[in-house]
Amino acid sequence: MEELSRLFRLAADHAADYRRSLPDRPVGVPVDQEALVEAFSGPLPAAPCPPERVLAELLAAAEPGLVASAGPRYFGFVVGGALPAATAADILAAGWDQFATNAVTSPAAIAAEAAAGAWLKELLGIPSSASAGFVTGCQAANTVGLAAARHQVLAEVGWDVERRGLLGAPPIRVIAGEERHATIDRSLRLLGLGVDVVEPVPVGPNGAIDLEALREVLRAGPQGPAIVCLQAGNVNTGACDRLGEACELVHRHGGWVHVDGAFGLWAAAGPATRHLVDGLELADSWACDGHKWLNLPYDSAFAFCARPEVHAAAMSYAAAYLVGSGGAPVGADLTAESSRRARGFAVWAGLRELGRDGVAALVERCCALARRFADGLTAAGFEVANEVVLNQVLVDFGDDARTDRVVAAVQADGTCWAGGTTWRGRRLMRISVSNATTTEADVDRSIAAITRLAT
Numbered sequence: 001m002e003e004l005s006r007l008f009r010l011a012a013d014h015a016a017d018y019r020r021s022l023p024d025r026p027v028g029v030p031v032d033q034e035a036l037v038e039a040f041s042g043p044l045p046a047a048p049c050p051p052e053r054v055l056a057e058l059l060a061a062a063e064p065g066l067v068a069s070a071g072p073r074y075f076g077f078v079v080g081g082a083l084p085a086a087t088a089a090d091i092l093a094a095g096w097d098q099f100a101t102n103a104v105t106s107p108a109a110i111a112a113e114a115a116a117g118a119w120l121k122e123l124l125g126i127p128s129s130a131s132a133g134f135v136t137g138c139q140a141a142n143t144v145g146l147a148a149a150r151h152q153v154l155a156e157v158g159w160d161v162e163r164r165g166l167l168g169a170p171p172i173r174v175i176a177g178e179e180r181h182a183t184i185d186r187s188l189r190l191l192g193l194g195v196d197v198v199e200p201v202p203v204g205p206n207g208a209i210d211l212e213a214l215r216e217v218l219r220a221g222p223q224g225p226a227i228v229c230l231q232a233g234n235v236n237t238g239a240c241d242r243l244g245e246a247c248e249l250v251h252r253h254g255g256w257v258h259v260d261g262a263f264g265l266w267a268a269a270g271p272a273t274r275h276l277v278d279g280l281e282l283a284d285s286w287a288c289d290g291h292k293w294l295n296l297p298y299d300s301a302f303a304f305c306a307r308p309e310v311h312a313a314a315m316s317y318a319a320a321y322l323v324g325s326g327g328a329p330v331g332a333d334l335t336a337e338s339s340r341r342a343r344g345f346a347v348w349a350g351l352r353e354l355g356r357d358g359v360a361a362l363v364e365r366c367c368a369l370a371r372r373f374a375d376g377l378t379a380a381g382f383e384v385a386n387e388v389v390l391n392q393v394l395v396d397f398g399d400d401a402r403t404d405r406v407v408a409a410v411q412a413d414g415t416c417w418a419g420g421t422t423w424r425g426r427r428l429m430r431i432s433v434s435n436a437t438t439t440e441a442d443v444d445r446s447i448a449a450i451t452r453l454a455t
Helices: 002-021 033-040 051-065 084-096 107-124 138-155 182-190 211-220 243-252 264-269 308-315 344-379 400-413 440-454
Strands: 131-135 173-177 198-201 226-231 256-260 285-289 301-305 392-396 419-423 426-432
Touching (some): 002 084, 033 051, 084 344, 107 131, 107 264, 107 344, 131 138, 131 308, 138 182, 138 256, 138 285, 211 226, 211 243, 264 344, 301 308, 344 392, 344 440, 400 419, 400 426, 400 440
Parallel strands (some): 173 198, 173 226, 256 285
Antiparallel strands (some): 131 301, 285 301, 392 426, 419 426
16 A cells, blocks of 8 residues: 555656646647657557556656646636646545445535535526536536426427437527537537527627527517527627526527526626626526636536426436435436546535635636736737627737737747637637636736737
């Protein structure tokens, strides 16, 4: 057992050293992908290998290809870091090696999810009676929410989709904004509804759904089963749909409202941003990431449903060999996974580390730093293409080709990392500020690097 302790200490020490290096190490570096693959490749050895040697070989092979995405100057893809307590809890979760199917397979894992789920609903303003499924990311969370929606809107017209499938089922209308996230479309594919079913609704100047256009689409189409997908946090601009008014409108037409709130739902946790998601509690299901703005380790996200019995009906299953824990649906009853890692420990630890005030401060600090980015790059002579309402900044460097060159140069430089996007037919740099460790100095250093490389 002493060998096991030494091995685990070596791994934890290396992880801690890596995390301590993030403020100073290059964020992205040129990588020889073929050399990386070669370092991991070769024939599978016939003989066993001592674990410490395996760890040393892994470290040597992986180190050249690591991206400092957990660091304070990574501004791509709405990626957060990983809070210290949450990371430590994830290390414990790996060591404990629990499978969180239900309270029989791991009572502690399910208890942690129950407590963390209650805290999450309190922070986000989701009704306390809602169910909470712990999933891998917003792709999974959107799929769970839309599966619940599919179940309920068909049940209301007498069709059991879990038993009878979709062949011969009444048609379902799916209505969503033109700038919905692509995971909504993939969820519709996975659920057998397909992408062509979507009735797109025009959006306003900053990407939020146009309520009058939504009203017209609802009025113009046939009455019957309907699912409307709203958004909290446009992936490019951060804009949020007017959730309360939209929910009331949809419900008057008998529809189900699903909110894709991958990062934008966290606006509810900040007093200065809460108004952006007013009325979110009126929705029927919600999807939200934890590894983005909450700064939990990958992979962590949440699927909430206002009707737990519908959530469970859409997702749960039974088998003769399975032993249930009884009571309300938990764990695998609320997700598409039975073999579930116990990610609830890290969620509980991250929320306990931050507390309500810490989450609010994190959200508001990132929004302030995004505005600092926008102000600094505007002062440097570049155009900020969106209204900065949350943590997203879009920057135009004059024309599409030049913008792409600047993005590539910034990524190669290593001072910071930002991605490119296409919005309203323009190529733009997309800056997402969501790391708990980012400071004003990090933003200023990044602005200087971007300006230097662009000019």
